[in-house]
Amino acid sequence: MEKILELISKEVSAAFEAAGYDAELGKVTLSNRPDLCEYQCNGAMAGAKKYGKAPFMIADEVAEKLSGSEIFSSVESVKPGFLNLKVSEDFVRGYVVKMLHEHHFGIAEPMHAPNFMIDYGGPNVAKPLHVGHLRSAVIGESLKRILKYAGYKVTGDIHLGDWGLQMGLIITELKNRKPDLPYFDKDHKGQYPKEAPFTISELEEIYPAASAKSKEDEAFKAEAMEATKLLQDGDKGYRALWHHILNVSVNDLKKNYKNLNVNFDLWRGESDVHDVIPGMVEYMKQHGYAHESQGALVVDVAEETDTKEIPPCMILKSDGASLYNTTDLATIQQRMEEFKPEGLIYVVDKRQELYFTQVFRCARKTKLVLPETELHFVGFGTMNGKDGKPFKTREGGVMRLEKLIAEIDDKMYNRIKEGNAEIDDAEAKDTAHKVALAAIKYGDLSNQPSKDYIFDIDKFTSFEGDTGPYILYTMVRIKSILARYEKEGGDVKGALLRNAESADEKNLMLLLTRFTDSVESAARDLMPNRVCAYIYELSNALNSFYHSTKILSEPDEEKKSGYIALLSVTLKVLETGIDLLGFSAPDRM
């Protein structure tokens, strides 16, 4: 479906042409003076030089040609040479009605659905999720949904950290604590127990203990490194134990991500490319991409035009072991072979930008990806506390994600109970969680991903202002009116949209026509904040309309039905919008 700006531009372009000017000049944009007009065209000014005419003369001629247009209710040429445009009520209503009948409100989809993979989440096995994992999950999930909505085929991969020294540390610590387990018996024959010899809480306690010990105890560390190597080399007992660690941990991670309404299509990890690495390294050597430098194997990725020094991309450490780069490159190779994606998106802390520059260049140079494969780095900024420094608990420690969410859930629960004593506990709990998620996610996503932002719980959970709860409040308000209307015997689904009669009503309709623009813009620039800004504006427009218009007490039934239709469309658009951001609305709050 053509965008409303395209339709309008087409009309204005035709007028430019009819007046003897280049049609290109007829490009129309949203007005930045809403007090004067709805849309504007600056083409007369751009064309003034070319045609050696005063801009306002050109604008006058074009305005004259547009005088009979059915699209516009008003066309004015203004001082320097602006064309100020207002569209007709009929045209806007027609456009909104058409949106409703189109797939995804008529979003412009790519000719073929490009196959993209998005790498986000990135938690480490056996370590609890903390606030540092929040942004990747929230932004990644939203981008995945936005791209899917915009017509891409998207696969989200969590990319677990499940294969490093941390595994060796856990195994070694476990060996010290429970040396009698069969996994440590070299002569063990047959099957290993199906039950894991630990719970998730034990696991989460074991890792930090082992990590701390390795920093003080050299022998312990050496043992852990040896265990890591044995694991990677395929020691049966260690592999069996590793599977237990993975299972217990992944089950817990799934629970936590589900609680965040974040879903991954793939639960791959670093371990999945372990077998790919030797072949890849050999390939890089044979084709002369990789060479030895200070004992390590590296690929040069510096380019002539660099203003800063880009260090070579290291493939193997000087002791021959693989590292982060190795698994990331091997993952790229595996993804290309298995999924043939046309684009890869990484949602990672922006501090890793230089690192990913190296990896991307290396992947291109070594032809792991095709020349046309898109590689995107979506680096996000730090989540800071109110003091402007990285977010910590009151005690200064790392805040567990689970705890943070539980705290906000509680806060919302109390708030909801305060206002609505009649809501039962189960509903209040469910609603509280929905509101909490909206607060957290909207608070994050309404900022540009690349910027640091202040995680201000009081601000995010406020029901006032530019917040998630405010958006939900607006939706709940609409739901409440629609429910009343039906209760009084009205037919919401059969309600027909009418031409706007007030400024607030028209403004609301005009805003509805811009929904897909916000999604397309978010998809193109990988910026979910565009969708936030849009739904916030739409909520404001709805509330203004609500205050200036008596809806249920409107005596004219057809008019009332028109209002109901407008509310219903707005609700649908808001519902779609928040779904793209990864949260949902309750029926009341």
Added chain:
RNA sequence: GCACCCGUAGUCUAAUGGAUAGAACGGAGGCCUCCGACGCCUUUAAUGCAGGUUCGAUUCCUGUCGGGUGCACCA
């Protein structure tokens, strides 16, 4: 030391090179016999500094000051 990113009302934040820089919180004032006042309306206040490119710069370029981050065997 070198490089990269960011400097917008008191605070937080938005703006494909275009008219009078848009919101939110806070401050001041108003609106409930009426559909959810967790709302609406009015008002207050900002592009770090100095140059340049342009008809036009928050946006592009140079310098400068301030903050953050990164500089191969961690991830």
